[in-house]
Amino acid sequence: MNQVNVGVIGAGYWGPNLLRNFTELSNARVVALADLSDERLTHMKSRYPEVEMIKDYRDFFQMGVEAVVVATPPTSHFDIARDCLEHNLHVLVEKPLTLNSRDAQTLVDIAEARGLTLMVGHTFEYNAAVRALKEIIDSGELGQVYYINAVRLNLGLFQRKLNVLWDLAPHDISIMLYLLGQDPLTISAQGATCIFKDLHDVAYMHLAFPNNVVGHIHTSWLDPNKVRKITVVGSKKMAVYDDVEPLEKIKIYDKGVDAPPYTDTYGDFQLSYRYGDVVIPHIRFTEPLRLECQHFLECILEGKRPLSDGRDGLKVVRILEAAEQSLNNGGIQVAFAYQEEGEHERVAV
Amino acid sequence: MNQVNVGVIGAGYWGPNLLRNFTELSNARVVALADLSDERLTHMKSRYPEVEMIKDYRDFFQMGVEAVVVATPPTSHFDIARDCLEHNLHVLVEKPLTLNSRDAQTLVDIAEARGLTLMVGHTFEYNAAVRALKEIIDSGELGQVYYINAVRLNLGLFQRKLNVLWDLAPHDISIMLYLLGQDPLTISAQGATCIFKDLHDVAYMHLAFPNNVVGHIHTSWLDPNKVRKITVVGSKKMAVYDDVEPLEKIKIYDKGVDAPPYTDTYGDFQLSYRYGDVVIPHIRFTEPLRLECQHFLECILEGKRPLSDGRDGLKVVRILEAAEQSLNNGGIQVAFAYQEEGEHERVAV
């Protein structure tokens, strides 16, 4: 078997991008697209005449579909993904995996029990700039990472059953976990409810990692400018990843503060500041979603564990739950404990 | 009396700017500059031969000095300011006024008891762009203010007895209080201790104001870029004040989200996003410190209460204390209560 029969569920905002990518990958055959809207199906049919358009994804179960992509609103992720897993289909779910960790755990358990591929669409782990940043960090060029500051702002797109954390922060959480390679110890969050009194549209999330490393994420649906910026401050150098920049996405600053070897008295207090060159590495760009779709197919075909597998999706959901608990309790620190059971082989894409 | 005899204490980083401004103002006569360093005094003498250079500010008490400017390290603010007030001098103290609210209260009490002018150097309240921003807000152009996000980052200058909050946040706190015209209800803060384990060099501060208004301040001594940016999001428009921009300091965005009149069911959920023109108002710039110095002299000469008087300095110190309490206790919310005793006439500059 070297081609996977794929079904796409959801033809809203993101679904068409998934559909386009799978139709262009040689080891996939897109059998059908499911959506509740006749209008969207008609529109998509005119573009993809060879793809079957159906209203109920459950028809997939009789169409030879082997793998599904769930790009529906987050509230339906769990039911659809479980149903598909239980029908022995491999599943790629858009972020967030589910809206609570119990559901996420259920999905992980079913997938593992049945030996199915369960993957979550943490797209940024497949982004060339994020990967370049991880390589820079792992190479030791930045020294020890002190803190990561992430900002993700724009005007809209509001969701009604999901606050801004659940909508935007999965990106930054998955990036941070990917870059740091470790989980947070505690999480706290604060925010603002500007448009609807019961819905946070601005949120600040604070993550304490082991070894005194700190992460901070600022998300907003209510900002005049589109900002997607991640700053990594290390003991040797600093890096800024600005996703809004069309070309110069990563800047590495040879800047830092050097403390003296010992500083017990005030007189010893002499810091020196380093100001050196800035380097903007050339990054060869491939559409992240393309790599993500390709990776999903490869994991199915080769039985590999995805880079962003169900357990990662579960982890991000647990962090979001903790953040929400904090958000609703005056910003208290919530401990994060995630026990990985058993060993898993994880493969680089 | 229409000229004030001024003495400046401290010839370090900021003192020379104050000295220059007072020497250029016609209703001041700078009598003397006090500093512990012979080298600095010699250097300043070559520039200001007409100003007396002394090592001990207490000599001012015999020199006819009527008003002093305290530009020494913050740890000495309280002792020097109290001493000068008790010798019946008007006092302008650099920010932060003191390192705890008890001391700040003491200064306020002495000044009020003796009818002396006590002012704190919250320079940004005298900044043309901040004032333009306040006028825009007060005019109602932005509608109801939802939240203010402030970012103040750079590499250095570390202080050893003071964390980054006490060093950088006084600017943003005083700007927020000035713009909003009200005090926070609760304060919380989180941060990172990168260079020294006992000193926050990165801090995030969250302020809850009445009417659901939120303020957030991000300060850092450890960032590759110099950032000084304040975003004010209102129900009608949004404004960004970027102090690093040489000319286009304020941008007003005719952007926003309009909620439907009622939204009780999911079907009603229809937000519309407005995207309109951006206006960059021309701001006639005067050195803020010049206006601040001028205002100090006018308050002395005309018996007016300064815009940034001792009580404002005390308020900012109380907020910093609350923030520090939160910072040292896992980011808990700390209530802020400031009781203004009696009525005071406050005059616009």
Add this chain to the structure above:
Amino acid sequence: MNQVNVGVIGAGYWGPNLLRNFTELSNARVVALADLSDERLTHMKSRYPEVEMIKDYRDFFQMGVEAVVVATPPTSHFDIARDCLEHNLHVLVEKPLTLNSRDAQTLVDIAEARGLTLMVGHTFEYNAAVRALKEIIDSGELGQVYYINAVRLNLGLFQRKLNVLWDLAPHDISIMLYLLGQDPLTISAQGATCIFKDLHDVAYMHLAFPNNVVGHIHTSWLDPNKVRKITVVGSKKMAVYDDVEPLEKIKIYDKGVDAPPYTDTYGDFQLSYRYGDVVIPHIRFTEPLRLECQHFLECILEGKRPLSDGRDGLKVVRILEAAEQSLNNGGIQVAFAYQEEGEHERVAV
């Protein structure tokens, strides 16, 4: 007849964009795509299964095609366009219309003799920002236009039989003629031949318009940055159109120099400089190529003269010829004379 049968010739860089747009317009039916490369035809067939893929555009003449779009290399524009016109097809040719004015004149003559629509793809005349800029100029907001400076730079894409002027300047020439509504009196050009000794890859073009108005165009295939910027300086205000900016494409500066009423003696020389607000108008963006294709169809269906018709294409070719003559003769001024014969009804899109 309210649908036009369209044939697209050329599936290289630009052809696929034209194909996509025509397939999405309701008053067009794309009958066939012609290209010499089997590989490209196969690729395009997978995307557009309903479109006939052929190697020789002359097959169009037996397929009921009524209108063709010529997106081949410029060297073949003339032969193909003439052939199609002589077979009574309406023709849209990519810029530049032809490589010399004699050929362009021939095309215009055939089209007019046969009552066919001949249009040239001066895309920027269909660009929302350029149109907004024209409205601003025509409204008088900028006052009298003094000069227009255009810069169009990037790295690549070199052509071998065409220098950078013929490749990039048609855009800026057509924009200038469109904005000013008049033709240049003289043209001169200078340049550099960096990569090939016989091919200008950098060129500066100077256009003198009536009433002392000046235009200048800087084009380059050899610049580290992509620049597409047009500055219009008027007697009242100034405007900058930066096509590389994703959102803030036009900035209107309320800036200027006011000369005194009379200045006959040196003592009278007192200019005042105005520095006012900057306004960034919100521009609702539609893909320019979409509007261009739509306009082509409308002109065919309603018998209207296109905004960028064959005569405009001819005019731009004449200006390029003059520029090249200057380029090869040390930058001498070359007079431009274009006689419009007869009156033509021209319609706004």
Add this chain to the structure above:
Amino acid sequence: MNQVNVGVIGAGYWGPNLLRNFTELSNARVVALADLSDERLTHMKSRYPEVEMIKDYRDFFQMGVEAVVVATPPTSHFDIARDCLEHNLHVLVEKPLTLNSRDAQTLVDIAEARGLTLMVGHTFEYNAAVRALKEIIDSGELGQVYYINAVRLNLGLFQRKLNVLWDLAPHDISIMLYLLGQDPLTISAQGATCIFKDLHDVAYMHLAFPNNVVGHIHTSWLDPNKVRKITVVGSKKMAVYDDVEPLEKIKIYDKGVDAPPYTDTYGDFQLSYRYGDVVIPHIRFTEPLRLECQHFLECILEGKRPLSDGRDGLKVVRILEAAEQSLNNGGIQVAFAYQEEGEHERVAV
């Protein structure tokens, strides 16, 4: 002798900067400042009480002044400089040295006959970023330089007896000659006369250097934005020097176009485009004027020939004359011939 007695002539726009620098240099003693305006003299006296304020610079001749700095309007440069040289004073003249080459030659001749230091204030040759750029070029990092494009724009400051070329282009001409180390073969210029019909306020200058190298300078007093940008395109890399950037003044782009070894047939035409890293070198900044003043003093004290000596000033004046001749004759190419008589030792600063 290791201190020079300096007199400054002119307390207008630039004079005070020169005065400040000389007063802060240990090997200068500023004896006096001459200006026609009592008001300015009074103002300067309050700042520099130790400097003699006089109305007629000829008083210098009786005051022990050894070197003068001429910062008067350009129309008076020649008369004052000649007078001072003839009184055996060393002379530093602001740019442009004179308003015609005959006068410049006269100054050079007098200075050389009397063994006096004659220097012109081509400040950018003392600018750390320009020097860094020269080092980069000289190191061969950019490969062979193909062309240099310079842009120097702003709103104002108009001069009435001098067009924009004479005002702004001396900077870019001196930078180009400095960077390339060779003189142009021909010069041409075009422009616009917007505010006054007899005064160019916008000008484009084209310089053809040996070996097919091209320089182009765009100057304007009528642009909404302040631009000071120089692009150097080489066969290996490209560099941009943006003087308006506060910190990241130079960017080196590892970008380029590689032609195939032979290209005689169309089929061979295969260029490859390189896109590599961008490096922003850290430049330690010193005020250029400080270095310039210091260099003037050193040349006097050590008998060295200045980097920007009278002959350089003369050369720039000759280029400006040629440009003006072109400007007034439709942009014709004007040959530039400068014969350096004899050998001169020139010293790096």
